[in-house]
Amino acid sequence: MRNILITIAYDGRNYHGWQIQKNSLSVQEVFQKNIEKILGHKVDLKGCSRTDSGVHANMYCISLKTNHQIPCQNLIRALNSYLPFDIAAKNCINVPDDFHARYSCKAKEYIYKIYNHPVRDPFLNGLVYHYWYKLDAPSLNDAAQCFVGKHDFTSFCTIDQRDRRNMQRTVKYFNVTKQDNIVTFKVCADGFLYNMVRIMIGTLLRVAQGKFLPEDIPNIINAKDRGKAGPTAQACGLYLNKVFY
Secondary structure (H helix, E strand, C coil): CEEEEEEEEECHHHCCCCCCCCCCCCHHHHHHHHHHHHHCCCCCCEECCCCCCCCEEEEEEEEEEECCCCCHHHHHHHHHHHCCCCEEEEEEEEECCCCCCCCCCCEEEEEEEEEECCCCCHHHECCEEEECCCCCHHHHHHHHHHHCEEEECHHHCCCCCCCCCCCEEEEEEEEEEEECCEEEEEEEECCCCCCHHHHHHHHHHHHHCCCCCCCHHHHHHHHCCHHHCCCCCCHHHEEEEEEEC
């Protein structure tokens, strides 16, 4: 029995996230159907993270066990011949038996892309968030540093039916840069709560609008109250960018 780690990338516009849904198409459903055709048996996929509807991934990691002895490079070629064009298999390696794509993860990096221009770009539709008011990337970068460190991020989590356990996360870095008309927010943490990145982005946009001051962010964190933070930014600008093991 082999334990293998497969890395994929996907455009999330046509999917309702990674995890299999009852009435909606997910990345997991498409990937599972095609890899089972190749391996010839059912597989129990372990995904590195949940992603929401419309969210993208530059690096999404999946672990699974199989008795099939197909070489990793051949498996990647086979997957890319079966998968639709908005999902690509990038890499495959053999990993230890106790490796788990989710629980072995030490940190994740997300990026959020904003197209900052008065006129939308139709070729970026669904791949970025279009925001037409001018953004000052250096000022936003300064404000983003308020999130760095270990905090209780209850104020930056959409509370749903999932268990409320430890709400503390450690943000390792949070950088904001601008190139041409694209503003990129890059944040890395040891873990993320549900909608955490999108709520942090929505809060920083409130800072850009003058509705919050940068020094308000520590108070919002300490409030542990979702109602104190900014809105949840649209899913289309969010990418799972790197997974660290």
